[in-house]
Amino acid sequence: MKASIKSTLTNIMLMAVTIAAAIAIGSQAPQLYQKWKGHSRSGDFAVHVANQPHRLTLYGTSTCQYCAKARAYLIHAGIPFNDRIVDKSIEARDLFSKLNESGVPVLISDKKLVIGFIENEYSELAAASAKP
Numbered sequence: 001m002k003a004s005i006k007s008t009l010t011n012i013m014l015m016a017v018t019i020a021a022a023i024a025i026g027s028q029a030p031q032l033y034q035k036w037k038g039h040s041r042s043g044d045f046a047v048h049v050a051n052q053p054h055r056l057t058l059y060g061t062s063t064c065q066y067c068a069k070a071r072a073y074l075i076h077a078g079i080p081f082n083d084r085i086v087d088k089s090i091e092a093r094d095l096f097s098k099l100n101e102s103g104v105p106v107l108i109s110d111k112k113l114v115i116g117f118i119e120n121e122y123s124e125l126a127a128a129s130a131k132p
Contacts, residue, residue, distance in 0.1 A: 039115050040125075046110040048095060054080040055129040059096045060105040061087045070105040070117040079126040081107070 048057045058074065058081050060067030074081050084092035086104065099106065099113070107114045107122055109129040114121045 039118055040112060040121060041115075042112050044111070045099075045108045045113055047098075048108045049082065049110050052082040054082050055109060056080070056126060057082040057084055057108045058105055059084045059086055059092065059099075059108070061085060063087070064104055066117045067105040070107065070122070073117070073119060073122060074107075074126075077123070077126070079122070 049055055056074075056079065058067075058070060060070065060083070062085050071083065084095065086093045086096045096104075096106070099108075101113075101115060103115065105117055107125060109125055112125055112128070114125055
């Protein structure tokens with residue numbers, strides 16, 4: 001009888017530890033995936049800057065604090081950009097959805113995009129897009 005109780009308690013403890021580990025790993029999965037994926041990618045993003053006054057387009061929302069920081073940085077640095085607010089414009093939302101990105105801000109040139117607000121990557125993208 002004691003062996004049976006000990007075995008049951010051991011199994012319960014193993015299940016509890018397994019569940020706790022799964023929760024801990026699962027909560028970190030999005031951040032780990034983003035680190036693995038990186039904050040930028042190359043491709044043909046010309047549709048996002050075509051027929052626009054500037055060579056860079058920023059996708060963001062009206063309520064995102066990181067989007068506000070990104071806008072403020074671009075304005076303060078004198079970097080011209082097309083501001084696409086996805087929660088205020090159906091056209092912006094439709095174009096943004098084609099990127100298959102889940103978060104904002106996203107800064108795009110015709111050949112590269114940067115996910116999130118990363119000041120040095122914004123500067124590099126702006127410098128690269130300024131070249132003819």
